[in-house]
Amino acid sequence: MESATTSKPHVVIVGAGFGGLQAAQHLGDKPVRVTVIDRTNHHLFQPLLYQVATAALSPADIAAPIRGVLGQFTNIEVILAEVAGVDVADKTVNLGDQRIAYDYLILATGSRHSYFGHDEWEKLAPGLKSLEDAVEIRRRLLMAFEYAEKITDPKARAAAMTFAIIGGGPTGVELAGAISEIARYTLARDFRHINPSDARVILIEGEPRVLAGFPEDLSASALRQLQSLGVEVRTGVHATNLTDEGLDVQGQFIPCRVKIWAAGNNASFVGKTLGVPVDRSGRVLVNDDLTIPGHPEVQVLGDLANFPHQTGEPLPGVSPVAIQQGRHAAQNVLTMLEGRKPERFWYWDKGSMATIGRNKAVADLKFVHFSGLPAWLAWLFVHVVFLVGFRNRIAVLLQWAWAYFTFNKGARLITRNFQAEQRPPA
Amino acid sequence: MESATTSKPHVVIVGAGFGGLQAAQHLGDKPVRVTVIDRTNHHLFQPLLYQVATAALSPADIAAPIRGVLGQFTNIEVILAEVAGVDVADKTVNLGDQRIAYDYLILATGSRHSYFGHDEWEKLAPGLKSLEDAVEIRRRLLMAFEYAEKITDPKARAAAMTFAIIGGGPTGVELAGAISEIARYTLARDFRHINPSDARVILIEGEPRVLAGFPEDLSASALRQLQSLGVEVRTGVHATNLTDEGLDVQGQFIPCRVKIWAAGNNASFVGKTLGVPVDRSGRVLVNDDLTIPGHPEVQVLGDLANFPHQTGEPLPGVSPVAIQQGRHAAQNVLTMLEGRKPERFWYWDKGSMATIGRNKAVADLKFVHFSGLPAWLAWLFVHVVFLVGFRNRIAVLLQWAWAYFTFNKGARLITRNFQAEQRPPA
Secondary structure, eight states: OOOSOTTSOEEEEEOOSHHHHHHHHHHTTSSSEEEEEESSSEEEOGGGHHHHHTTSSOGGGGEEEHHHHHTTOTTEEEEEOOOOEEETTTTEEEOSSOEEEOSEEEEOOOEEEOOTTOGGGTTTSOOOSSHHHHHHHHHHHHHHHHHHHHOOOHHHHHHHTEEEEEOOSHHHHHHHHHHHHIIIIITTTTOSSOOGGGOEEEEEESSSSSSTTSOHHHHHHHHHHHHHTTEEEEESOOEEOOOSSEEEETTEEEEOSEEEEOSOEEEOGGGGGGOSOBOTTSOEEOOTTSEETTEEEEEEOGGGEEOOTTTSSOOOSOHHHHHHHHHHHHHHHHHHHTTOOOOOOOOOOOOEEEEEETTEEEEEOSSOEEEHHHHHHHHHHHHHHHSSSHHHHHHHHHHHHHHHHHOOOTTOOOOOOIIIIISOOO | OOOSOTTSOEEEEEOOSHHHHHHHHHHTTSSSEEEEEESSSEEEOGGGHHHHHTTSSOGGGGEEEHHHHHTTOTTEEEEEOOOOEEETTTTEEEOSSOEEEOSEEEEOOOEEEOOTTOGGGTTTSOOOSSHHHHHHHHHHHHHHHHHHHHOOOHHHHHHHTEEEEEOOSHHHHHHHHHHHHIIIIITTTTOSSOOGGGOEEEEEESSSSSSTTSOHHHHHHHHHHHHHTTEEEEESOOEESOOSSEEEETTEEEEOSEEEEOSOEEEOGGGGGGOSOBOTTSOEEOOTTSEETTEEEEEEOGGGEEOOTTTSSOOOSOHHHHHHHHHHHHHHHHHHHTTOOOOOOOOOOOOEEEEEETTEEEEEOSSOEEEHHHHHHHHHHHHHHHSSSHHHHHHHHHHHHHHHHHOOOTTOOOOOOIIIIISOOO
């Protein structure tokens, strides 16, 4: 089974998110040898991750094994490994115990949450980037209701049933809406000593409005839709002093057991190992063709790249940017192989959407703005169409239909950490 | 929401497995107050757990939130808690930080694996009882292939692709068959340096035949079906000296990375806190009406009970026994409430089945024995019908249909332990 194509140019793609996977698929069956490196074995459909965190979907519904997705392309090899850095002079990717030489490198290692210098807040307020994050947030949400049911002290009970989401971008808005819906509908009949719909959901946003990246009318609509679900929206304020017991907002202490972080990203550290300038959040300042200064064989894209050449502002860290850049970077490799120069990247912005709850969403399609049911249907359509893999699409649709008609959520599992709580690490 | 029925007799059910859940459902809307205590928030459809371990199903497909299942009964309360013991003199269940008084107790806390005095083997060869176990086994199976793909030493590669299942009962047979199928079909195109179908699957059973609880002709058929899938079946031998590197069978060392334990159970420790005789594996020796000596208000059932009154042998630890005993125990409570004595329990044995793979199974329906496709179809029918919850049934059917026609398995996720590997425990 050893590859017979070792003499072909070797393209290494690090990261199998939207950008990396798109690049790999574009290079499938092309006259190159491709190695895809990721630290997980699955591609994650991140826009639906909040649905795993809020018990609507299972991890496997929104994740596809990378080997499965790329298995049809015999010129592509997949390695499950953590990248320690890149040596651009030596043209190698360092995997710790191994170095992989490349002729062309496409770097798409994405971002993690940024706690603005308060790394100690991460355990108090986990963010939502991986399946593990989502399962942990699900556990905390469901455990909060279990705990509230068991205790009798009214203050402690109120704190257990207060949920703070820090950050009012799409992820924060989606989480706030979904948590409020779970409390009001899904858990309605489940408890005897608490009324789950007494839960307080507080959304905290530093900017003057939620969904600050959207047009103002849609921010206003999102605010109204959140409020109709009972979410308390606090804009223009910052959360400070996070503790186990709660957090401060404008000098006022809010007792609150579950806190979720949705307030900012830091680019993966791998960008910094390239030895070229990065911005404050660690994003690589790429050329207008996605290559890095002095190394046309290295391209950086997605959340890891700062691409200001189109609008003056960096392009946003959303999946359409990563997908279009992934395709472009792959095409650039093929172009360079033909002896031509890589081409400039142009982002085609088709608009953006955020969902808030059942029949509630906003959609900015540039030429027209939608709110409520039409936006929600548009959101549903786009997300089902783009969800990777036939099986996942059907499974997700089915569960959504079931949840829609019954107000039920199927994945209400509290699972514990196998190794830490049950037995010593293997 | 406080219950207004506090003057009614209080029935406490510990454990929401097949027996406990059945008992609770039988007491729903009856003139009693019921408290169900479980240490997880979900009822687990254990007969399909091996399908989670082998990436065919997701955890949520075979688990139903206990609160959701019992939410319709306003006389039933659910507590998520670990039981520390029972004080039969005081008629209380000890939850550590809390004591729950009962008028009637139904104890159904089940069993865990038994390592026959070698508890240190648990981390080397995990068993399969909980969702956490299943996800961990899935991780080890998939990681073994990832590891084999990365390394080049032929001996280490062979060890990584050797899978030992210790115990040839239904769980061991199901695991062996499923692992062999994954290697041969599901992963066929996924790797470039290994051929997954080179994997060795070894099933080790101490008795002279696999499925020793089944009639001999079906054991022989199961053996043939396993062998047709390439499983190496070793009967009449024991695994000894488990290490990270492998295990000994009849003095011969088998290099082997992944080992799975399916060889025996120990009853939950809670039975021992009753102060009545237990057998060698910790099962409570119950009276023929499921009560314990001297305490007709306490009944014990399922894997926690040793019930020898029907056949001379203890009834097997299978779900039909637990379900029938659960219903009987609930009925006994109602009988005692009417001032009558609890009634003797009779198990109606409808037969048993084990599946081996695609179109491969054995079924012992007492009056007739099936093998192969008919047994597999019977198995499919029974498991779908009994799977708790409409949504799960449809979701599972859909995934099975998809897997059947495509040889694909949808839940091939390697997920890591959030708390231990990503951040400090919260």
